[in-house]
Amino acid sequence: MDTAPPSPLASTAQTPPPADPHRRRVATAATLASAVEWYDYFVFGIAAALVLPDLYFPAGNPSAGVLAAFATFAVGFLARPIGGIIAGQLGDKRGRKPMLVLALTLMGLATTGIGILPTYQSIGIAAPLVLVLLRVMQGIAVGAQWGGAMLMATEYAPEGKRGLYGSLVQLGVPIGVVTANTVFLTAGALTDDAAFASWGWRMPFLVGFLVLALAWYIHARVEETPEFREAEQALAEQEKNEQRSPLRTILRNHLGTVLLAGGSFAVNTATFYIIITGVLDYSTRELGMKRESVLLVSLGVSVTQLVLIPAAAALSDRIGRLRIYAAGAVGLLVWAVPLFLLIDTKSLLWLAVGTFVTSCFLSIMYGPQAALFAELFTAEMRYTGASLGYQIAAVLGGGLAPFIMVLLLEATGTSMAVSGYIIGLAVIALLSIRVLARRAAARE
Numbered sequence: 001m002d003t004a005p006p007s008p009l010a011s012t013a014q015t016p017p018p019a020d021p022h023r024r025r026v027a028t029a030a031t032l033a034s035a036v037e038w039y040d041y042f043v044f045g046i047a048a049a050l051v052l053p054d055l056y057f058p059a060g061n062p063s064a065g066v067l068a069a070f071a072t073f074a075v076g077f078l079a080r081p082i083g084g085i086i087a088g089q090l091g092d093k094r095g096r097k098p099m100l101v102l103a104l105t106l107m108g109l110a111t112t113g114i115g116i117l118p119t120y121q122s123i124g125i126a127a128p129l130v131l132v133l134l135r136v137m138q139g140i141a142v143g144a145q146w147g148g149a150m151l152m153a154t155e156y157a158p159e160g161k162r163g164l165y166g167s168l169v170q171l172g173v174p175i176g177v178v179t180a181n182t183v184f185l186t187a188g189a190l191t192d193d194a195a196f197a198s199w200g201w202r203m204p205f206l207v208g209f210l211v212l213a214l215a216w217y218i219h220a221r222v223e224e225t226p227e228f229r230e231a232e233q234a235l236a237e238q239e240k241n242e243q244r245s246p247l248r249t250i251l252r253n254h255l256g257t258v259l260l261a262g263g264s265f266a267v268n269t270a271t272f273y274i275i276i277t278g279v280l281d282y283s284t285r286e287l288g289m290k291r292e293s294v295l296l297v298s299l300g301v302s303v304t305q306l307v308l309i310p311a312a313a314a315l316s317d318r319i320g321r322l323r324i325y326a327a328g329a330v331g332l333l334v335w336a337v338p339l340f341l342l343i344d345t346k347s348l349l350w351l352a353v354g355t356f357v358t359s360c361f362l363s364i365m366y367g368p369q370a371a372l373f374a375e376l377f378t379a380e381m382r383y384t385g386a387s388l389g390y391q392i393a394a395v396l397g398g399g400l401a402p403f404i405m406v407l408l409l410e411a412t413g414t415s416m417a418v419s420g421y422i423i424g425l426a427v428i429a430l431l432s433i434r435v436l437a438r439r440a441a442a443r444e
Contacts, residue, residue: 030153034172037145040111042180043204048073049281051201055119070403076139083143084391088384100148108211110137115205147387150370166370167313174305181299246384261389263432267425268365270397278405297352312367321372328365333426340415
C-alpha cells in the first residue's frame with residue numbers, strides 16, 4: 001500500500017548551511033558529471049544509428065541490423081534500474097558522493113572499452129557479445145549517476161531554488177547531445193566514408209577516459225550533502241537496533257509513488273530518444289537525407305534546450321512543478337502528429353521545425369523533473385525512490401523507443417504509428433500527473 005512520504009527525520013545537531021562558493025562548486029561538479037555521463041551514453045545511440053549494424057550485427061536485411069543495434073541500445077536502459085537500485089541503496093545509507101564517483105568510473109571504463117572493441121569481422125560472435133556487456137555497464141553507470149548528481153545539486157540548493165539547481169543536472173542531457181553530435185561531425189569531417197566506418201567512429205568513444213579525471217575531482221574536492229548528513233545523524237541510533245533498507249521501505253510503502261513518477265516521465269524520455277536516435281536512422285535510411293545535415297539539426301535543437309530547461313525549472317520554483325510539468329506533457333500529446341507530418345516532407349527545414357518544437361515541450365517537462373522527483377521522497381530514501389522512478393521511465397520509454405519505432409514503421413509503413421505511440425504515453429503521463437497532484441493537495 002502506498003502512503004504519503006513521512007516528515008523528514010529531525011536531527012539534534014543541525015548541519016550549518018554551505019557557503020555560496022561551495023554551492024557553486026558542487027553545482028558545477030554535478031552538472032559536469034551529468035554531462036560527461038550522458039555524452040558517453042549518447043555516442044552509443046548515434047553510433048547505433050550510423051555504423052554499429054554493419055560492424056557488429058551483419059545481416060542481409062538492413063532493417064534487421066538496425067533492430068539488432070537498437071536492441072543493444074535498449075539493453076543499456078534495461079540495466080539502468082539495476083544501477084539505480086544498487087546506488088540508491090548505498091547512496092541512501094553511505095552517501096551521495098561515493099556512488100557518483102563510482103558511476104563515473106564505471107562509465108569511463110565502459111565507453112573506452114567500446115572505442116577499442118574489435119568488430120565482428122575480426123573476432124566473430126565475441127564482438128557483439130562484448131558490446132552488449134559494455135552497454136550493460138554503461139546502463140548501470142548512468143542508472144547510478146542520475147540520482148547522485150541530482151541530489152548533490154538539489155540538496156545543496158538555496159531556499160526556493162531547488163528547481164533551478166536541479167535543472168543544472170538536467171542540462172547534462174543537451175550538453176551531452178551537443179558534444180556527442182559535435183564530435184561525430186568532427187570525426188566525419190576529418191575522414192572519408194571508408195575511414196569513418198573503419199576507425200573514425202571510434203574517436204568519440206575514446207574520450208571516455210577523461211571521465212576518470214572528473215571522478216577523482218569530485219572524490220577529492222566535493223563534500224557530502226547537508227541533507228544526507230542530517231538524515232545520517234538521525235538514523236544512527238535506529239541502525240544500531242535494526243537493519244535499514246531504503247529499497248524495502250520504498251517497495252513496501254511508496255511503490256505507487258515510484259510507478260506514478262515513472263508513468264509521468266516515460267513520454268518525455270521516449271520522445272527524446274525518438275527524435276535523437278530514431279529520427280536519425282529514419283531520416284537517413286528511409287528518407288534519404290544526409291547524415292551530417294540531420295546531425296547538425298540535432299545539435300542546434302539541443303543548444304536551445306540549454307536555455308529552455310533552466311527557464312522552465314526557475315518558473316516551477318515560482319508557480320509549482322506539476323503545473324509546468326503537465327504543460328509539457330500536453331504539448332507532446334498535441335504535437336505528436338504534426339512532428340512526423342513535417343519530418344515526412346524530407347525537408348531539412350521542416351525537420352528542424354518539427355524537432356525544435358518537440359524539444360521545447362521536452363524542456364518544459366525536463367526542467368522541473370529533478371526537483372519534482374526529489375520532493376516526492378524524504379532524504380533517507382530519496383536516492384532510491386527518485387532513481388527508481390526515473391529509471392522505470394527510461395526502460396518503458398527511452399530504451400525501447402527507437403526499437404519500437406523501427407518495428408512500427410516496418411509493420412505499418414507509416415510514421416503516424418509512431419505518433420500514436422507518443423500520444424499513448426502522453427495520456428499515461430497526464431493521468432499520472434493528475435494523481436500526483438491530488439496527493440500533493442491532500443497533504444497540504
